[in-house]
Structure formats: structure tokens, C-alpha cells
């Protein structure tokens with residue numbers, strides 16, 4: 001029934017839309033800048049912890065002009081719970097200065113300009129483009145990379161390949177919501193222990209004959 005990748009993709013797209021009709025952005029923010037900072041903080045940290053941390057940071061400075069004047073040590077002290085605080089604090093400080101110097105204090109709306117900012121890779125830029133500017137993007141983190149392999153949507157050579165495969169399989173206008181829906185589904189079902197590719201509804205539906213755990217590439 002689901003021999004083809006495109007059939008699996010269509011089922012998954014539709015089922016996830018039924019399961020998660022609403023797609024609220026998980027990271028609290030009030031504009032593109034606060035989202036950019038929150039996404040940067042979320043590297044190797046949970047969204048929940050980031051949301052507990054950003055109120056104190058944004059009370060101090062919630063725009064690049066103000067943040068550019070906050071000493072890096074002060075930023076670091078506040079964001080310590082998010083981990084990697086020396087690198088993240090430096091990146092937040094430097095990118096705020098660059099936004100002031102090069103972009104008139106605004107977050108740029110292109111992948112190229114975003115990815116030039118310190119601490120901002122393709123995944124972070126994709127989240128900002130999608131969630132702040134509504135531009136279709138498909139940010140692939142390790143969780144989506146793993147799920148896409150278990151659902152047979154990619155061979156999962158690397159995150160770049162997974163992103164390209166997912167973009168080919170799903171309609172462009174679905175990307176932004178679908179990306180969030182996959183995250184919601186993964187959070188609900190794919191716990192570190194349970195996530196072996198044989199348990200949940202989608203895996204059982206698209207691979208009914210699967211008996212053994214799926215090994216995925218990192």
C-alpha cells in the first residue's frame with residue numbers, strides 16, 4: 001500500500017495535519033530578532049529551557065541596539081542554563097553589533113545574509129526564514145533527520161540530503177507547518193528508548209510488515 005516514497009509522504013502529510021491542526025512556534029519571541037536569539041540558544045538545549053531563560057535576557061535587551069551594549073559576560077551569566085554559554089553569548093553580542101553596523105538594526109531576510117552572522121548555520125537561518133518571515137523552508141535537525149529515515153523518506157546520508165529529499169517530497173506551501181508537525185510528533189512519540197521504528201501509528205501504517213528496529217544514520 002505504501003511502497004512508494006511519495007505515497008508515504010502524502011499519508012504522513014495528511015495524518016500530521018489531522019493530528020496537529022495548530023502549529024504554534026515553540027520558541028517564545030516577539031519579533032525576528034528575539035526569535036533569532038532564541039533559536040541560537042536552542043542549539044543542544046530544549047525549547048522549554050530556552051523559554052525559561054529568554055525572559056531575563058530580553059528584559060535586559062530585546063533588540064540589537066541594546067544587546068550590542070551588554071557586556072558578553074553578562075549575557076553569558078544569564079544564558080548559562082542553555083549550555084555552550086561562552087560561544088552563544090559571544091555570538092549574540094557579535095551578531096547584534098553586525099545587525100547594527102550592516103543591516104540598520106534589522107534581521108536580514110535572506111539565507112545568505114543570515115548564514116553570515118556568527119552562530120547562525122543553515123538550520124537556524126531556515127527556522128528564522130520560516131517562522132519570522134513566512135518563507136518556505138525545511139529546517140532539518142537530528143530529530144527530523146532520524147524520523148525521515150524511519151519513515152522511509154530519505155536514505156539519510158546527511159542532514160543536507162535529508163532536507164533536499166523532504167523538499168522534493170512535500171509541497172512547498174506545506175513545508176513550514178509540516179516541519180513543526182514532525183517535531184511535535186517526534187516529541188510525543190519518539191522518546192530516546194521507544195524510538196525504534198516499530199511502535200507508533202505512522203511507522204506501523206507506512207511499514208506494517210516491519211518487525212525489527214530500524215538503524216538510523218546520525
Ligand code: SF4
Nearest residue numbers: 190196197199200203
Ligand atoms: S515507531 Fe518509533 S521511530 Fe517510528 S515514529 Fe514512532 S516512536 Fe518514532
